[in-house]
Amino acid sequence: MKKLFLIGMLLLSGCAGNRMITPTEIKANQEVKLYLKDGKIDEGLVLERQGEDIVFVSGTDQKVTAIPMSNIRRLEKSQKHFDYEGHLISEAEIKKYRGNKNTWSYAIGGGVIGGAAGLAAGLPIWLANDNPPPLFSAGIGFI
Known part of the structure; x- marks a missing residue:
């Protein structure tokens, strides 16, 4: 022991x-x-x-x-x-400025911009009657 x-x-x-x-x-x-x-x-x-x-x-x-x-x-x-x-x-002052608030803001903002870019890229394909769902393209852009 x-x-x-x-x-x-x-x-x-x-x-x-x-x-x-x-x-x-x-x-x-x-x-x-x-x-x-x-x-x-x-x-x-x-x-x-x-x-x-x-x-x-x-x-x-x-x-x-x-x-x-x-x-x-x-x-x-x-x-x-x-x-x-x-x-x-x-x-207390250090804790006030440290955190993950900016990380979440960038992640959500990037997801929204990526989703919009995927939707914008998928919309012409959808309108050309090839029939892939536009939300699938937006989801790939989000990722």
Whole structure:
């Protein structure tokens, strides 16, 4: 039983994501938590990378600073989201703009346009007395 538990724990720990970031993985528009060599900890948004410095907007004081990579002790991915001025974006605001409303609108709109195109393509055939049902053509256009 202990071996089964140990195997299960090893499998689950292998699926856990690593929050640590190496300096070469830093990208623009990435939320990070910085552990500086002087003991300070700050979270914010990386605006860009300029050589051996990163331009960082702090989430605590909203100041943009260039931090040399040599001053950074450790980097982690942040669980918080910041805008370009360093203000914290709440989960409620993120949920407000995320969703599948646009997906359904595009799907229904595309279906209507496809159905109309199929009906327009099938209507001349139907009027030519070849007698295929026009709704069949519209259905193929919808798909």
